[in-house]
Amino acid sequence: MDLTDAVEALTTTVTPGRRMPGKIGMGILLICWLALGVLPFVTAVPDFRLATGKIGTSGTLTVVSCVSLGQGRYDCRGRFVPDGGGDAVMVAASPDSEVGDVTRAQLTPEGDQALPSGTKGVLRAMTLPATGLGALAFLPYVVLYVFRARRGRKTAVIAGSAVTALSLVLIVIGMVAAYS
Numbered sequence: 001m002d003l004t005d006a007v008e009a010l011t012t013t014v015t016p017g018r019r020m021p022g023k024i025g026m027g028i029l030l031i032c033w034l035a036l037g038v039l040p041f042v043t044a045v046p047d048f049r050l051a052t053g054k055i056g057t058s059g060t061l062t063v064v065s066c067v068s069l070g071q072g073r074y075d076c077r078g079r080f081v082p083d084g085g086g087d088a089v090m091v092a093a094s095p096d097s098e099v100g101d102v103t104r105a106q107l108t109p110e111g112d113q114a115l116p117s118g119t120k121g122v123l124r125a126m127t128l129p130a131t132g133l134g135a136l137a138f139l140p141y142v143v144l145y146v147f148r149a150r151r152g153r154k155t156a157v158i159a160g161s162a163v164t165a166l167s168l169v170l171i172v173i174g175m176v177a178a179y180s
Contacts, residue, residue, distance in 0.1 A: 051121030
């Protein structure tokens, strides 16, 4: 096999068997797709509540130690001082922290970890729902395709592309907020 054959193998189009699952199978697939897109929104609710101060204890986190676990992974610990006074508590800090970092944080109700609060915390919490939004972006097109609707498919592709782009932007913003 030479280079020409390799390129040709990559560029030839594959014609699928045009066989689709039955009605029940397709229904199950669409429900799974919908669940895949909705679950990130549901699981992010506690993170949003923590970041906005609805749950947990507000205070200041000072990172006091970070231990290398190998392969670029770290285990960081910090001292959390509640705003209302009280004793400082040693908690798990974000693994991307550095010793000496001081930040506004919210102590989880379990009391074992302090996560960023305020704008940084909300942007960080937004990453997971943005992923779910991206997963749902082309679901309307697939539903139209499954039901063999011709009208609206082009609009669904354009809207899906726009929602996917928005999702990617939100994910990047959330990741930058989480790691800065």
